[in-house]
Amino acid sequence: MGEDVGRLRVAVVGTGLIGGSILLRLHEAGVRVTGWDPDPATRAEGRRRGIDFPDELGDAVRDRDVVFLGGPLPSLPETLLTVAGLTGDRCIVTDVGSTKEAVAGFAAAHGLTGRFVPGHPMAGTERAGLTAAQAGLFTDAAWVLCPSADGLVPFRTLVGLVVDVLGAHVVPMSPQVHDRVVALSSHVPHLLAGGLAGAAADSTVRDAVVRLAAGSFRDGTRVATTPARRTAAMLLSNRDQVLRQLAEVRAALDALAEAVRDDDLPTLVAHYERAGAVRPAGSGREQPVHRVFDLDADPAGELAFVRSVGESGGHLTGCAVARGTVTYTGLRPA
Amino acid sequence: MGEDVGRLRVAVVGTGLIGGSILLRLHEAGVRVTGWDPDPATRAEGRRRGIDFPDELGDAVRDRDVVFLGGPLPSLPETLLTVAGLTGDRCIVTDVGSTKEAVAGFAAAHGLTGRFVPGHPMAGTERAGLTAAQAGLFTDAAWVLCPSADGLVPFRTLVGLVVDVLGAHVVPMSPQVHDRVVALSSHVPHLLAGGLAGAAADSTVRDAVVRLAAGSFRDGTRVATTPARRTAAMLLSNRDQVLRQLAEVRAALDALAEAVRDDDLPTLVAHYERAGAVRPAGSGREQPVHRVFDLDADPAGELAFVRSVGESGGHLTGCAVARGTVTYTGLRPA
Structure with a gap:
């Protein structure tokens, strides 16, 4: 240290x-x-x-x-x-x-x-x-x-x-971007799991659904079993962004449902090819970040830089203050 | 054998x-x-x-x-x-x-x-x-x-x-119940994963979402990475039931979104308690099934019985024909 x-x-x-x-x-x-x-x-x-x-x-x-x-x-x-x-x-x-x-x-x-x-x-x-x-x-x-x-x-x-x-x-x-990101990366997935598990719970063939549950169903309902009160409090703590990001996911679901209704194989394939590519990112290649700022300079540039590192999927690995400057090091997606 | x-x-x-x-x-x-x-x-x-x-x-x-x-x-x-x-x-x-x-x-x-x-x-x-x-x-x-x-x-x-x-x-x-069950236990989960991964792929904070992805996001998008053509063909092969079961899940999501909008903690907690209980079923206690039918009898009773075993989350473990009767054994949820 x-x-x-x-x-x-x-x-x-x-x-x-x-x-x-x-x-x-x-x-x-x-x-x-x-x-x-x-x-x-x-x-x-x-x-x-x-x-x-x-x-x-x-x-x-x-x-x-x-x-x-x-x-x-x-x-x-x-x-x-x-x-x-x-x-x-x-x-x-x-x-x-x-x-x-x-x-x-x-x-x-x-x-x-x-x-x-x-x-x-x-x-x-x-x-x-x-x-x-x-x-x-x-x-x-x-x-x-x-x-x-x-x-x-x-x-x-x-x-x-x-x-x-x-x-x-x-x-x-920024606080706003943080709340938007966690809505999509954590809170909305809990809503989807609750919707799927809820529909299954209310289904007339509930036990058969569970009996024939594929891996997709088990994955898709896993977080519906975390403590109900904690999940509910988490969703309410980020209410506006949860509703906004849920609307985005619903728009994507609408497009998928329309393609299914229209028997539109090419649109479905294109969607899953694009959507499937989102997961490996971040675990992919990263490039080093290295930036020096004057301690006397306008802080707007330094603030914009550090936020851009995190908001683009990167992170800081260090920050050194010496001789009137601050040096940031980090990694961000290549 | x-x-x-x-x-x-x-x-x-x-x-x-x-x-x-x-x-x-x-x-x-x-x-x-x-x-x-x-x-x-x-x-x-x-x-x-x-x-x-x-x-x-x-x-x-x-x-x-x-x-x-x-x-x-x-x-x-x-x-x-x-x-x-x-x-x-x-x-x-x-x-x-x-x-x-x-x-x-x-x-x-x-x-x-x-x-x-x-x-x-x-x-x-x-x-x-x-x-x-x-x-x-x-x-x-x-x-x-x-x-x-x-x-x-x-x-x-x-x-x-x-x-x-x-x-x-x-x-x-029955073929109808089968298609309804697999729509909910396999096909709709693929749609939800496609919707979540698609919304993330289109997000302006896509890489940050992946960087901060909680287990709920990784679980909820996992099947979006299975081969796109196979997923698309599967969804289209069961089009009517996929759309019908998706509508059920969307209704459950609507109710959840309304509770979030209304800051309604008790409704959210009650939903997650009910929904979360759906998963362990089937892995729970089972009771034995044992039924004998006359081979000369009206087949309607035998057909209704065997379907009821599967459609209630059970399965057959045997079927023996001897001396003019058929004996079914199996297990179903207690």
Whole structure:
């Protein structure tokens, strides 16, 4: 880990599966880190593991350089305000919520974009709580960060921490693009699985459908069995983009249905050839990214660059500040 | 294998992956079997394996008790007519096509329901041809048979052959129910995968969607990468039922989208709880089936019984004819 990153004093507030895994990795890496959770049993569990876990939130975050906010998505705006009030203007705050536009808008409305960088580590397991946390959870995972133009200084620090200590790939995006992408890459697939499994459940030949289920049916309904309440909350947390991306998928389905109705083999073949090609991308060839910016320059260019890396399917592998410049390295699809 | 089944003389016409696997298993089991394929190289390959493969179709099927028809779906009606013309009235014919209503209607129009029993073994691999065939392909697979009221005699023989020699589970159904079930359990999932992958392919954030793809996206697009021409032909072969079942799934999606739009958490949770329960069924508890019918009785009762077993998610494990009765055994969901 870089020398700068190693000197940081960090706190993690809300130490469930995600926050707890961040905390465990930072502690394991020798970073000075404190934890806090509203649940006293979780604080006791943290102390049992030899980690500093004050009873008061203020004692956990005061004098920290970086605070990670975990916990349930709806709690994050209030926690952000509370932590911002307990810390100084130079304290960097980031969160781990699964949608970003709402919390980014909240931060802007409260003048916090200069120190709050919305984040979303794309990792998880079926389990929950600090007892399920794993220090290696983020190794090689994608970690979205959504800096504002006035938040590039904290962003650069977080890139170092996320890449060098947490072992993840930083994917910078605007909050809007993030929510659009996850709607299509995660939320709408849950809706389709719910629609297919729901139609099967309501079918008069339900048990025969299950009996004769091909791999396509098992694949297409798998996530319909994840905990119903979590799926429902996830869909509602990104409501507008979920509905918008579902409309796109429905338009594609309309075109497919029309081709089936018209007995139009060439159109169907062309669609599946184009659609099938979408999957291997990203696992394909990548080209290196290397860009240097003047720290005194207009931040718009640097912001546009880092966002373009993530929004085009790439990620950052490093960020070094030295002699008045910042150097970004990364990979993007060739 | 039962003594009766062992005495049968069988032919397989069209020895690609499915027909070839039937042929290999029958040959391996010591059943007297001949093969035929329009492709001379395939006939040569069959002979190389020590199996009787005449050059003339008539020589392969004449004097046979049972003929299996393989080959591409559109070729089956014509092959059925040809084989029926080359064989006697007591020769049983069955096919392996993936949709059943059209070929059943064709057989009825040509007065062949008394000796032709439409079939659909639910097994396959990504490969094709006799060289890819495997004698064990059907072990524990579902094998749909669609007898008519006047086709119960050949049906009983086929149950013995399919269960005792080919090692599959016989799932009796009407042709209409079969096509409805496979539309929902196989064809519509391919449409949904095509819609999702198509929307992703057309998205302005396509590469980022792939980069951040959750398991739900990978599951939901997997079959969009199977050969485009085969997927398209499969969808068109069952056009009416595919469109009808897609409409059912779209209605379920409409209800989900409305709940998302209305921020209606309880409705979403209830839907996913009901939908999620559909998957484990069939892998759940089963109860034994045991029924005896008089061979002289009205066939309507026997036909209704065997169809009800398959259409309720069960299957037959045996069929024994003795002392003027037929005894069916099987399993169905408890």
